[in-house]
Amino acid sequence: MSRVFLDISMSLDGFIAGREDDVQPLHEWIVDFDTGIFKKSEVLNELFERTGAIVAGRRVYEIASGWGGHHPIRGVPVFVLSHSRPDTVPQGETPFTFVSAGIEAAIREAKAAAGEKDVYVLGGASVAQQCLQASLLDEIQVHVAPVLLAEGIRLFDSIGSERIRLETTGVMESQGIAHLRYRIVKSE
Secondary structure (H helix, E strand, C coil), X not given: CCCEEEEEEEECCCEEECHHHCCHHHHCCXXXXXXXXXXXXXXXXXXXHHEEEEEEEHHHHHHCHHHHHCCCCCCCCEEEECCXXXXXXXXXXXXXXXXXXXXXXXXXXXXXXXXXXXXXXXXXXXXXXXXXXXXXXXXXXXEEECCCCCCCEECCCCCCCXXXXXXXXXXXXXXXXXXXXXXXXXXX
């Protein structure tokens, strides 16, 4: 059965983007910013292997310019949570679906498309927070970068007032970054 997971890089002080949406200090473990080439990583290999569909927010989609129609996880459908469809959508191997009916609908559509694979909730604090508030996430994987950004966009600012219990399922260090994996403990 398809699981829904958040996978995101974050500074030690809890930011997923710095001033003016700067993510470079958080993603240096993923990509060589001089060449634009992804670095080899067991963690990235697993992410690419397990992902059957992606849910992203409109803001992340816009910042990434729709990945030029080619999201790095090739051919996987991307469901963009948005109030409206953009005037133009880049053509490429990534199929985009714009979902205006809310986070539950986006996750439902993504799960149907993912089949036996998992649904990757891609960066963006708003979508992650909505998933947490609606109890839609099964796992959180955070890649903690060795940097204090001091300001920017915080991941866990608006998750509601209910405590969310987590069970640690993995801790790993590679390429100077700590990879922390948690299962969300759902109340029966």
